[in-house]
Amino acid sequence: MKPVLQVALDLMQLNRAVTIAHEAVEGGADWIEVGTPLIKSEGAEAVRTLRREFPGRKLIADTKTMDVGGLEVEMMAKAGADVVTVLGLADDSTIAEAVSSGRKYGAEIMVDMINVPDRVLRAKAVEKLGVSYICLHMGIDTQMKGEGAPVDILRKIAQEVSIPVAAAGGITVETAPAYVKAGASIIIVGGGIIKAADVKQSAKDMLSSMSGQKVSTVLSKKYGEEELFKAFSKASTCNISDAFHKKGVIMGLRPFIAEGVRMVGRALTVQTANGDWAKPVEAIDRAKPGDVIVIDVGNAPMAVWGELASNSAVTMGVVGVVIDGAIRDIDDIKKMKFPAFARSVVPCAGEPKGYGGIGMEVTIGGQTVRTGDWIIGDENGLMVVPKEVAVEVANRTVDINERENRTREEIKRGSTLSKVNELAKWEPVK
Numbered sequence: 001m002k003p004v005l006q007v008a009l010d011l012m013q014l015n016r017a018v019t020i021a022h023e024a025v026e027g028g029a030d031w032i033e034v035g036t037p038l039i040k041s042e043g044a045e046a047v048r049t050l051r052r053e054f055p056g057r058k059l060i061a062d063t064k065t066m067d068v069g070g071l072e073v074e075m076m077a078k079a080g081a082d083v084v085t086v087l088g089l090a091d092d093s094t095i096a097e098a099v100s101s102g103r104k105y106g107a108e109i110m111v112d113m114i115n116v117p118d119r120v121l122r123a124k125a126v127e128k129l130g131v132s133y134i135c136l137h138m139g140i141d142t143q144m145k146g147e148g149a150p151v152d153i154l155r156k157i158a159q160e161v162s163i164p165v166a167a168a169g170g171i172t173v174e175t176a177p178a179y180v181k182a183g184a185s186i187i188i189v190g191g192g193i194i195k196a197a198d199v200k201q202s203a204k205d206m207l208s209s210m211s212g213q214k215v216s217t218v219l220s221k222k223y224g225e226e227e228l229f230k231a232f233s234k235a236s237t238c239n240i241s242d243a244f245h246k247k248g249v250i251m252g253l254r255p256f257i258a259e260g261v262r263m264v265g266r267a268l269t270v271q272t273a274n275g276d277w278a279k280p281v282e283a284i285d286r287a288k289p290g291d292v293i294v295i296d297v298g299n300a301p302m303a304v305w306g307e308l309a310s311n312s313a314v315t316m317g318v319v320g321v322v323i324d325g326a327i328r329d330i331d332d333i334k335k336m337k338f339p340a341f342a343r344s345v346v347p348c349a350g351e352p353k354g355y356g357g358i359g360m361e362v363t364i365g366g367q368t369v370r371t372g373d374w375i376i377g378d379e380n381g382l383m384v385v386p387k388e389v390a391v392e393v394a395n396r397t398v399d400i401n402e403r404e405n406r407t408r409e410e411i412k413r414g415s416t417l418s419k420v421n422e423l424a425k426w427e428p429v430k
């Protein structure tokens with residue numbers, strides 16, 4: 001049987017959700033999910049509204065019920081939901097009450113296995129409680145660490161239960177086919193559709209992908225450790241700053257970077273003294289392709305880097321230089337389009353005496369930088385992302401960038417930033 005496409009309306013704003021739902025249904029989406037964020041922002045009114053907008057179409061209220069299953073299912077069923085989600089982590093009595101209430105008020109129960117330790121065992125157990133669907137789900141925050149819903153677990157669940165199994169969690173046109181092949185009857189997609197400028201086409205593409213056709217997309221899957229260069233190259237330092245909660249911004253250095261160029265690389269750190277260019281230049285020979293040489297010279301006035309060092313760096317595949325101090329030959333360096341960030345430009349350099357060292361932790365523009373940390377720079381400025389959190393920050397960065405693309409599309413259609421975000425409604429009351 002053809003798998004069902006369920007579009008998850010994970011938005012705060014109900015009017016946006018209705019518009020996106022219509023576009024998704026025009027693109028062929030089968031079921032409509034009132035996403036958890038939408039239920040938390042608008043309550044049962046969101047379910048009522050979407051019920052009115054889509055009479056006869058399967059409507060899922062993603063309440064993620066953890067307690068008081070009977071009452072929550074009653075509320076959602078009365079508001080028009082056909083399916084209500086309950087967490088697999090909930091007590092059996094919560095799930096049993098939800099099933100009873102669903103039978104009374106006309107709603108089926110889908111059990112969301114998010115963060116359940118043994119999902120196969122739990123799926124078999126809840127099936128006995130009378131639920132109608134099992135959803136193998138990797139939550140959005142967990143996805144940001146580069147993890148998708150495990151296909152092998154889905155396959156095992158599908159083999160062990162006789163009720164339909166859904167898959168959810170960062171699914172894109174690249175990853176959907178594997179879940180269908182593993183036995184998923186329902187493919188639940190949020191960001192992989194609702195972030196698109198053209199939601200209708202995105203839903204069509206998802207359905208094509210689910211039927212086995214090769215489809216390309218601008219909406220990204222989540223990235224792992226080995227794909228961070230690609231991930232950080234997809235968005236600006238502004239997106240990174242938003243994703244990293246304004247941490248990691250290297251202050252006070254001037255960008256000497258060509259328009260539209262983004263410097264992305266892993267730091268190779270250097271410490272030196274005023275004007276001493278020995279260790280900065282020796283670091284070039286120790287660098288790996290894709291490194292950014294990051295020099296701590298304590299904002300000293302004499303240059304420790306110039307055009308010859310930049311040409312050497314290009315030879316070694318170094319992608320840029322960051323100097324908490326002075327640079328020279330900036331006219332030539334700009335002509336080379338070699339990304340450079342420095343506090344000042346001067347004509348004078350010092351002597352190669354060899355003070356300092358290579359590879360140690362340094363402080364640049366108020367930020368700690370270690371060899372291996374990610375350094376990203378563009379015309380907006382310079383960021384450092386510690387290696388330990390780089391996967392999560394990179395995925396959140398790409399997500400922010402993609403959500404902005406949808407906002408931009410709605411502005412293009414005649415809205416404004418404050419209207420799209422309903423700023424007046426959501427100004428903090430305290």
Ligand SMILES: O=C([C@H](O)CO)[C@H](O)[C@H](O)COP(=O)(O)O
Nearest residue numbers: 008036168169170171189190191
């Ligand atoms: O249930 C969901 C999540 O917990 C936010 O409420 C999403 O609907 C589900 O993860 C599908 O959305 P994507 O992961 O963005 O495809």
